[in-house]
Amino acid sequence: MTDNLLRRAEVEAITGLSRSGIYALMSANDFPRPIRVGKRAVAWKSSDITDWINSRAAA
Structure with missing residues (x-):
C-alpha cells in the first residue's frame, strides 16, 4: 500500500484546522509531525492524518 504525502493546504482542508x-x-x-520532502518543504503521510482523525472521533 502506498502512503500519499499531503502538503499543508491539503491537511488544512481535510482536518478543518488552520x-x-x-x-x-x-x-x-x-x-x-510532518516529514521533510525538500529543503523548505514538508508533508504529512496520509495514514498519519487518517489515524489522527480516527483517534479524535473515538475520543
Missing part, C-alpha cells in the same frame, strides 16, 4: 492550529497541536504533541 495553519496556526496545526502547529499549535504539534507543539502540544497532539498532531502528527
Whole structure:
C-alpha cells in the first residue's frame, strides 16, 4: 500500500484546522509531525492524518 504525502493546504482542508492550529497541536504533541520532502518543504503521510482523525472521533 502506498502512503500519499499531503502538503499543508491539503491537511488544512481535510482536518478543518488552520495553519496556526496545526502547529499549535504539534507543539502540544497532539498532531502528527510532518516529514521533510525538500529543503523548505514538508508533508504529512496520509495514514498519519487518517489515524489522527480516527483517534479524535473515538475520543
